[in-house]
Structure formats: structure tokens, C-alpha cells
Amino acid sequence: MILSGILKLLGVLAEFFLGIPAIGGTFILSLLWTPLLFMLVYYIITLVVSRVSGAPIWGPVVGIITSVVGFIPFVGMTLHWIAFFCLLADGILTLRSKDRSQTGKL
Template sequence: MVISGVMKLIGSGMEFFLVIPGIGGTFILSLLWIPLLFMLVYHIVTLVLSRNSNQKIWGPVVGIVASTIGIIPLLGMLLHWAAFICLLIDGILTLSRGPKDSPETTKVV
């Protein structure tokens, strides 16, 4: 499904913003960790959409882990890097799979 792939790519962009040294940490701390809560909800929604369209879910799962454990400063930055990379790869693979190969449109002859 295209929407889950696009949401994974948008999520990877938001994760990239959070891992910019100095800027991401300041953004999270200045808003009292609310961005981590927002990202947690965003990744859960992406996970549900991916699951419903029979797409891979490893990108959103890594994002959920990064958002929940991300309150620990250095570990959080490393986890957000992992989430950025995983969501980017997962989103590209989801979109490149296309509707032709998706299980909903595959016909059994």
C-alpha cells in the first residue's frame, strides 16, 4: 500500500531531524519530550497501516523502540539513527514493491 510507504518515508525524515546533533536534542528537551510521544503515536499508526496492507513492519517497530527508550540522551540519539535508517530502507522497499506485487492484487491462476 502506498500510504504506508509514504508514512515510513515521512517518519524517516522526522527521525532524521531528531538526530541532528544539538538541534534534535534541544528540540526534544525544550518541548519536554512531547516530540517523542508524537513520534510514538505516529509509528504506531504507521505500524497498523503497514500490518493491514500486509507490508513489512520492522521500520515502525524500530521507531516505536526509539521513541520509548529515546528519553535516555545518548542511547536515544543512537536509536533515532537506527530508526531513521530502518524507516528509510523499509519505506523505499515498500514503495518499490508496488501494487503489482502486493498480496491484495495478486491473482492465483
């Protein structure tokens, strides 16, 4: 479960960068939307790892939706912000539930 939490928090860093209005948009457009394809594959891997470890999957699902619809200029930027907060919450909750299960305070 720790791997899925770390993958989600790494996704948070990427979404933070991609959600910056001028910088993220310029980065995505200059690479012809390749970062969105990379993030789609990344979130599919994160989804599989989360599913196998029994962690919540709603963060990677939001990331997948963001990667698919993210090519629309202002909608994409807003979705990157939403994905940032969803993945942040999901990653923290995943890591906290791992800590509780290891200490016996479940």
C-alpha cells in the same frame, strides 16, 4: 501499500531531524519530550496501516522502540540514527514492492 511507504518515508524526515545531536536534542528537551510521544503515536498508526496493507512492519517497530527509549540522551540520539536508516530501507522496499506488484513483475 503506498500509504504505508509514504508514512515510513515521512518518519525518515522526522528521525533525521531528531537525530541531529544538538538541534534534535534541544528540540526534544525544550518541548519536554512531547515529540517522542507524538512519534510513538505516529509509529503506532504507521504499524497499523502497514499491518493492514500487508507491508513489512519492522521499520515502525524500530520507531516505536526508539520513541520509548529515546529519552536517554546519547542512547536516544543513536536510536534515532538507527530508526532513520531502518525506516528509509523499509519505506523504499515497501514502495518498490508496490511498484512490482502493479506492473506484474513480482
